[in-house]
Amino acid sequence: MSDSAALSRQEQKERTRAALLDAALELSQRSGFAQISLRQVAKEAGVVPAAFYRHFASMDDLGLALVERSFATLRRMIRDAQRDPDVFNRIIDAAADVLVEAVKENKAHFAFVARERVGGSAAVREAIAHELDLFVSELAVVLARLPNIENWSSDDVHMVARLFVRNMVANAEEVVEMPDDRPDLEAQIKEGARRQMRLIVLGFEKWHS
Amino acid sequence: MSDSAALSRQEQKERTRAALLDAALELSQRSGFAQISLRQVAKEAGVVPAAFYRHFASMDDLGLALVERSFATLRRMIRDAQRDPDVFNRIIDAAADVLVEAVKENKAHFAFVARERVGGSAAVREAIAHELDLFVSELAVVLARLPNIENWSSDDVHMVARLFVRNMVANAEEVVEMPDDRPDLEAQIKEGARRQMRLIVLGFEKWHS
DNA sequence: TTCTTGCGTGAACATCTGTTCACTCAAGAT
DNA sequence: ATCTTGAGTGAACAGATGTTCACGCAAGAA
Numbered sequence A, B: 001m002s003d004s005a006a007l008s009r010q011e012q013k014e015r016t017r018a019a020l021l022d023a024a025l026e027l028s029q030r031s032g033f034a035q036i037s038l039r040q041v042a043k044e045a046g047v048v049p050a051a052f053y054r055h056f057a058s059m060d061d062l063g064l065a066l067v068e069r070s071f072a073t074l075r076r077m078i079r080d081a082q083r084d085p086d087v088f089n090r091i092i093d094a095a096a097d098v099l100v101e102a103v104k105e106n107k108a109h110f111a112f113v114a115r116e117r118v119g120g121s122a123a124v125r126e127a128i129a130h131e132l133d134l135f136v137s138e139l140a141v142v143l144a145r146l147p148n149i150e151n152w153s154s155d156d157v158h159m160v161a162r163l164f165v166r167n168m169v170a171n172a173e174e175v176v177e178m179p180d181d182r183p184d185l186e187a188q189i190k191e192g193a194r195r196q197m198r199l200i201v202l203g204f205e206k207w208h209s
Numbered sequence C: 001t002t003c004t005t006g007c008g009t010g011a012a013c014a015t016c017t018g019t020t021c022a023c024t025c026a027a028g029a030t
Numbered sequence D: 001a002t003c004t005t006g007a008g009t010g011a012a013c014a015g016a017t018g019t020t021c022a023c024g025c026a027a028g029a030a
Helices: A009-031 A038-044 A049-054 A059-083 A085-089 A091-105 A107-119 A122-143 A154-177 A184-205 B009-031 B038-044 B049-054 B059-083 B085-089 B091-105 B107-119 B122-143 B154-177 B184-205
Strands: none
Touching: A009 A038, A009 A049, A009 A059, A009 A107, A038 A049, A038 A059, A059 A091, A059 A107, A059 A122, A091 A107, A091 A154, A091 A184, A107 A122, A107 A154, A107 B107, A122 A154, A154 A184, A154 B154, A154 B184, A184 B154, A184 B184, B009 B038, B009 B049, B009 B059, B009 B107, B038 B049, B038 B059, B059 B091, B059 B107, B059 B122, B091 B107, B091 B154, B091 B184, B107 B122, B107 B154, B122 B154, B154 B184
């Protein structure tokens, strides 16, 4: 339109699609995705309600696209973290730091996942549950290489991975719910996460069957 | 009205209030409390929309009452469990059993708390967070008497209590989300909860600072 | 008995919702 | 230069929503 360069047809379409996704993510931060309406999203994206249907069949459809985008961010983060050799050595401190920092930087995505994981529509909830399962399996592969765990049954490794992811989700929730005017809580949450993970890791050493 | 005995004025009022609460709880099982409307609740309770305002100022107000009722159920359960001397001896198996059974019997209440804890309106979320904090503190008092923990700092005890409650909530979520036609998953969830708690307890023994 | 209180009624309202339709008008193909 | 395509428009719709109001009518007080 009035943007710097003239946009190709595809570029322009992709741009409004992204605007709709951004608008939905922004609006759902206040009151939850299930609470917002197609019309609100369209207005926030600067588009007439009917135009919405050129990109998504329904709000549920938009929700699924948002799940995909959020987990793409999350997976990229984890892949980056795995490249860092330090993460293998001091896995706990790193996990706590990475977690809090990552949540702060992608607050909107984490908030979306945390809320819609239980509060969303059936389709969105299923999609998130599936993505989290994949995530647990990926983490299990990483954990299986740790010295204390290398000869555990794969069931047990999976269980530990679930315990970690579960706490990660819970801590992410806490950072998300953290009021913007209380950044002092951040260190507290981080320290809490660290201690919880240390406690779990201590359990590793005495584990049997 | 056409009920067996003639009802006093107060009894009748209390009855419709309860009907509204029950209706809201029932309806919110399908799609979440935030998704249901005042009119739906009134209709399900067999009452005209305007009558709603004789009992609650808003749906938010109803939600808070529902939080209170749900946690009253939860607290009663815990108090009963504490009287049982076995719970102190084999606390883990007991916790896993009690948890799954309790959730099954009060599925609606647990489902409400689990969902609205993150998905609900700000007021409802705050109320649930507060109740869960109280719950953590109560559990911390119980845990402080356990042999392995008796000389920990109160901060650490609190942290462990949070870890337990956090996992309890997560496991309750799983039971709630469990499809009705897959009761075989129940034993699996119970066993998972038991192993997670055992792992955490093992960490107790090696804990320092 | 008569009077008062207040729960529940039914109609009305303004507003917001999802969805449809025929339309414009510029990009890209011919 | 002309034709086709399809993203975005604006108006219209039927339905659901929260909230209000005057009213009926039975329980409990006088």
